[in-house]
Amino acid sequence: MSATLETIEAMERPPVTMSSRLDGELLEVSMGPQHPSTHGVFRMNVALEGETVRKLKPVFGYLHRNHEQIGENTTYLGSMPYTDRLDYFCSMTNNWAYALSVEKLAGIEVPERAEYLRVILAELTRLQNHASLLGFLLSDMGAWGTPLMYAFREREKILDLFESLSGSRMMCDYMRFGGCRVDASEEWLAGAKQIVDRFPKFLDEFEELILQNEIVIARTQNVGKLAADLAISAGITGPMLRASGANYDIRKVDGYGIYPRFKFRIPLGDHGDTYDRLMMRALEMRESVEILKQALPQIPAGPIVNPKVKVRAFRPPVGEAYGRIEGPKGELGFYLISDGGPNPYRYRVRPPSFINLTILEDMCLGHVVADVMVILGSVDIVMGEVDR
Amino acid sequence: METLEQIKNRAELAARGAKIDIVVNPGPSGQSSLLLDNEHAVGVATFLRDHPALGFDFCSNVTGVDWLDRVVKKTIKVKQIVDGVEKEVDQTTEEKIPGYLESVYHLFSMKLKHGPLVIRMRAPNRNDAHLPSLTPVWRSAELQEREIFDLYGIHFDGHPDLRRILMWDEFKDHPMRKDYVPPDDFEWEPTPHDEVLARAKQHYPPRPQLDGAEKITSHSDVATPNK
Numbered sequence: 001m002s003a004t005l006e007t008i009e010a011m012e013r014p015p016v017t018m019s020s021r022l023d024g025e026l027l028e029v030s031m032g033p034q035h036p037s038t039h040g041v042f043r044m045n046v047a048l049e050g051e052t053v054r055k056l057k058p059v060f061g062y063l064h065r066n067h068e069q070i071g072e073n074t075t076y077l078g079s080m081p082y083t084d085r086l087d088y089f090c091s092m093t094n095n096w097a098y099a100l101s102v103e104k105l106a107g108i109e110v111p112e113r114a115e116y117l118r119v120i121l122a123e124l125t126r127l128q129n130h131a132s133l134l135g136f137l138l139s140d141m142g143a144w145g146t147p148l149m150y151a152f153r154e155r156e157k158i159l160d161l162f163e164s165l166s167g168s169r170m171m172c173d174y175m176r177f178g179g180c181r182v183d184a185s186e187e188w189l190a191g192a193k194q195i196v197d198r199f200p201k202f203l204d205e206f207e208e209l210i211l212q213n214e215i216v217i218a219r220t221q222n223v224g225k226l227a228a229d230l231a232i233s234a235g236i237t238g239p240m241l242r243a244s245g246a247n248y249d250i251r252k253v254d255g256y257g258i259y260p261r262f263k264f265r266i267p268l269g270d271h272g273d274t275y276d277r278l279m280m281r282a283l284e285m286r287e288s289v290e291i292l293k294q295a296l297p298q299i300p301a302g303p304i305v306n307p308k309v310k311v312r313a314f315r316p317p318v319g320e321a322y323g324r325i326e327g328p329k330g331e332l333g334f335y336l337i338s339d340g341g342p343n344p345y346r347y348r349v350r351p352p353s354f355i356n357l358t359i360l361e362d363m364c365l366g367h368v369v370a371d372v373m374v375i376l377g378s379v380d381i382v383m384g385e386v387d388r
Numbered sequence: 389m390e391t392l393e394q395i396k397n398r399a400e401l402a403a404r405g406a407k408i409d410i411v412v413n414p415g416p417s418g419q420s421s422l423l424l425d426n427e428h429a430v431g432v433a434t435f436l437r438d439h440p441a442l443g444f445d446f447c448s449n450v451t452g453v454d455w456l457d458r459v460v461k462k463t464i465k466v467k468q469i470v471d472g473v474e475k476e477v478d479q480t481t482e483e484k485i486p487g488y489l490e491s492v493y494h495l496f497s498m499k500l501k502h503g504p505l506v507i508r509m510r511a512p513n514r515n516d517a518h519l520p521s522l523t524p525v526w527r528s529a530e531l532q533e534r535e536i537f538d539l540y541g542i543h544f545d546g547h548p549d550l551r552r553i554l555m556w557d558e559f560k561d562h563p564m565r566k567d568y569v570p571p572d573d574f575e576w577e578p579t580p581h582d583e584v585l586a587r588a589k590q591h592y593p594p595r596p597q598l599d600g601a602e603k604i605t606s607h608s609d610v611a612t613p614n615k
Contacts, residue, residue, distance in 0.1 A: 060553050060554055061553060061554040061555060061556065064554040064555065066539075066563060066564070068539075068564065069563065069564055104416070104417040105415060105416070105417055106415075106416065107415075107416030107417075230527070232445050232446055232498050233445070233526060233527045233528065234527040234528050234530075235446060235447060235448060235526065235527070235528025235529075236528075237448075246498060248446075248498045248501075253501050316415070317414070317415050317416065318414055318415060319413050319414050319415015319416065319417060320413055320415060320417065320419065321415060321417035321419060322417075322419060322449065322494050322504055322506070324448070331448060333448065333449055333494070335449055335451050335492070335494070337453065338415065345453075346451065346453050348449070348451040350448060350449040350494075354531060355528055355531065355532065357531070358527060358528060358530055358531050359527070387554060388554075
């Protein structure tokens with residue numbers, strides 16, 4: 001990666017106003033790829049003046065395995081388990097986004113019970129993703145261990161549900177084109193209801209302990225501000241966009257699946273700083289609990305998969321489709337081009353956490369280097385999805 | 389959202405000289421797209437973003453696609469006179485389509501909450517593909533166009549920072565192209581083996597050349613030359 005360093009060196013340097021230890025020289029620090037707060041193998045070339053960030057260039061590709069090409073060389077169904085590995089925290093929503101795109105491509109209907117199961121599992125995924133993100137973020141700030149373990153205690157209950165349903169905690173491979181793979185029993189639904197009913201208690205405790213903590217407020221408020229118009233132009237989606245005040249939730253806008261049937265609110269931030277992004281996750285978890293409380297008693301009996309869909313020799317008609325859902329990290333989309341064969345001609349993943357990193361430099365400039373970790377943590381990235 | 393024809397007519401009126409074609413999507417998703425000409429693409433994209441009735445302020449997804457040379461067979465029914473009687477006969481025509489690289493943009497509107505509008509641009513020369521960059525219009529294209537440059541080799545003119553992003557900087561090829569052949573050994577690097585071997589040959593005296601008769605008659609002499 002020597003050329004990257006050269007590029008930073010060749011760039012024009014800003015006029016130095018304050019005297020620093022290096023007599024006006026910028027100090028170049030390579031943060032990562034093994035830094036514990038980079039959430040995987042991710043590197044940032046940071047140019048520092050004293051402790052202040054003057055330049056920041058993210059370096060990607062350490063986890064690149066050309067997911068998209070592997071998808072082009074595999075059958076449509078063969079890619080389904082591989083989508084679990086994109087964002088390995090949220091395999092259920094990855095499955096859903098891919099299944100939704102293929103259903104658009106081939107014109108497949110989904111039975112009602114499967115739609116309910118999808119909503120329930122997607123919202124459970126959102127709960128566990130947001131809970132563990134808050135834990136990781138506090139861990140990055142130096143609250144080592146305890147908040148993360150509080151969050152993981154709740155997350156583990158949800159992963160147990162996933163395991164009992166799909167056979168795997170994280171790599172669920174649960175959705176199919178036109179439905180879901182296995183049906184949920186009455187006991188499973190009762191267990192899910194119990195966990196959902198107890199979840200607000202955890203949220204109350206977590207918010208009281210952490211989100212009103214003086215140190216957390218000092219480290220996050222007015223740090224990493226992101227204006228709404230820049231966020232929209234840079235394609236930022238998900239909680240990060242809504243923390244800047246832009247009202248855009250694909251569950252409301254597209255109304256995919258059966259989301260229009262449920263009553264829920266979209267929390268919006270005022271300042272677009274790290275604290276708002278933190279609060280956005282906490283508030284979204286409460287709304288997810290609301291959706292789950294409505295969906296779990298309503299779920300109808302019936303088939304869970306469309307029987308007309310071919311499992312073997314599945315060949316969608318010639319055409320293309322872009323399908324997207326509101327994943328926990330933002331807009332997760334799949335763009336597929338079919339030439340009528342058993343494999344997609346083009347299989348493209350629109351990864352939210354990759355595109356949310358576009359404005360990482362803009363958010364970090366002018367802050368001290370310790371804030372970079374907090375800002376990066378609030379973006380919520382998973383390297384499996386960023387590098388693909 | 390307005391229909392594609394309306395958007396096309398509006399854009400052609402606004403950006404003088406722009407030629408826009410509609411690429412029909414035959415699949416059930418019905419997401420047809422607008423094919424922009426490369427010269428006026430930035431102007432048309434700015435118009436799509438800024439016009440109050442369209443307002444496509446959010447460019448969600450940028451995709452590179454590689455199309456190789458291909459032959460499309462079309463069957464048309466033609467009336468022909470066979471043996472004095474008019475009959476309908478199937479006639480197949482073959483159309484050769486030369487290969488090109490393509491970049492596809494999926495646009496949405498956050499203000500007006502509509503979309504997707506699909507626009508695409510084509511670079512006919514696969515060996516030296518150039519397309520205008522839409523990063524000045526939508527910042528979200530920045531990393532995605534870098535990715536397409538890396539994996540497909542399309543040069544986006546006007547991109548502020550066009551470097552490889554996922555592959556390492558020393559990598560030569562563009563691995564997402566359809567005609568890409570992966571090397572046998574990714575970790576090959578020139579090692580001094582051959583030079584070392586040549587020097588070794590100079591350093592050590594050549595082995596005695598023995599004819600077959602010696603081998604058979606005096607085995608012990610050959611095995612121990614010091615004797």
